[in-house]
Amino acid sequence: MSKTITAAFTTRRDAEMAVEHLVQEHGLDRNAVRIETVSDANTAGTEPAGGDVEGGHEKTATxxxxxxxxxxxxxxxxxxxxxxxxxxxFETYGGTGTAA
Structure with missing residues (x-):
């Protein structure tokens, strides 16, 4: 029986890392995993990460x-x-509210 497990992440980078871990380490089919926003807003999360941060500081002039x-x-x-x-x-990469 199939279940849908869902978690929320504060950064797009953490969400993508969780997905890659599922696909590469656990062999999940990439088509069985979805990334989307929690709300209707176009967002990259609630905190800057990855390419949004330069030298430990949030980019401001780009x-x-x-x-x-x-x-x-x-x-x-x-x-x-x-x-x-x-x-x-999900929990390893900061996912919260994991639910089935």
Whole structure:
């Protein structure tokens, strides 16, 4: 029986790292995993990360800075046997509110 496990992340980078961990380390089909915003706002998360930070400081003088208007949601459709692995991966990368 398939379940959908969902978690919210504060940065797009953390969401993407969780997805890559599921795909590369646990062999999940990439098509079974979705990344989307929690709200209707176009957002890159609630905190700057990755390419948004330079030398430990948030970039301020660049065009096209990502909107930090809400969390990023990752959902994975998995078999019952993979539920704990998915939750663990989500938590490792800061995912909160993991639910089935």
């Amino acid at each position: 065009e096209g800075s990502p909107a930090l208007a809400g969390k990023i949601k990752v959902s994975a459709d998995v078999d019952e046997a993979a539920v704990d692995k998915v939750r663990s991966s």
